[in-house]
Amino acid sequence: SQQGEEDPQALSIQEGENATMNCSYKTSINNLQWYRQNSGRGLVHLILIRSNEREKHSGRLRVTLDTSKKSSSLLITASRAADTASYFCATDLSGTYKYIFGTGTRLKVLA
Amino acid sequence: GAGVSQSPRYKVAKRGQDVALRCDPISGHVSLFWYQQALGQGPEFLTYFQNEAQLDKSGLPSDRFFAERPEGSVSTLKIQRTQQEDSAVYLCASSPNPTGELFFGEGSRLTVL
Numbered sequence: 001s002q003q004g005e006e007d008p009q010a011l012s013i014q015e016g017e018n019a020t021m022n023c024s025y026k027t028s029i030n031n032l033q034w035y036r037q038n039s040g041r042g043l044v045h046l047i048l049i050r051s052n053e054r055e056k057h058s059g060r061l062r063v064t065l066d067t068s069k070k071s072s073s074l075l076i077t078a079s080r081a082a083d084t085a086s087y088f089c090a091t092d093l094s095g096t097y098k099y100i101f102g103t104g105t106r107l108k109v110l111a
Numbered sequence: 112g113a114g115v116s117q118s119p120r121y122k123v124a125k126r127g128q129d130v131a132l133r134c135d136p137i138s139g140h141v142s143l144f145w146y147q148q149a150l151g152q153g154p155e156f157l158t159y160f161q162n163e164a165q166l167d168k169s170g171l172p173s174d175r176f177f178a179e180r181p182e183g184s185v186s187t188l189k190i191q192r193t194q195q196e197d198s199a200v201y202l203c204a205s206s207p208n209p210t211g212e213l214f215f216g217e218g219s220r221l222t223v224l
Contacts, residue, residue: 030210041218042216043154092210103153
């Protein structure tokens with residue numbers, strides 16, 4: 001079973017617009033990660049945010065974490081056609097070594 | 112190589128055949144994970160190794176699935192008597208430590224006819 005759920009399931013935007021996707025999870029975590037997956041490829045790590053952090057930036061990416069609501073958001077600013085991919089959040093279950101992935105958001109950026 | 116390498120990239124098996132999928136992690140990475148990804152879904156955890164020790168195999172769907180990492184580097188996921196529901200992409204990931212960034216291979220796509 002998957003602990004995280006991304007919202008929306010699919011998102012289509014114009015190049016240059018911002019894309020926001022959300023992730024909700026169910027149990028306590030140590031950290032949360034976001035990954036990107038191009039069609040037919042493996043996953044690529046984007047950013048890791050620890051449970052004691054509220055916001056983190058990396059280039060055009062901004063991630064927030066609200067542990068009280070058990071949710072995170074990923075913002076991609078000034079999107080490009082090359083950002084077209086599926087995006088997944090992954091949470092570690094406290095006390096285990098598992099990383100549990102969400103269902104993913106399929107982002108399409110139109111040129 | 113610099114990244115995680117998986118082979119074969121594509122495997123077609125007849126129902127009932129046994130298959131073996133190989134993962135070469137990044138050199139020196141202690142942690143190794145196997146995930147199963149069905150079409151349009153997120154990766155589902157199968158099993159976790161720390162060096163040669165299999166610390167968690169709770170995600171293996173049945174006793175037909177077996178994974179090993181005998182020398183703490185290369186890992187093999189074996190599926191016996193394959194069934195159609197085993198068709199999926201099998202992803203391997205390694206990490207220098209259990210709680211950090213995962214480095215994924217390109218996956219092995221298994222199709223069971």
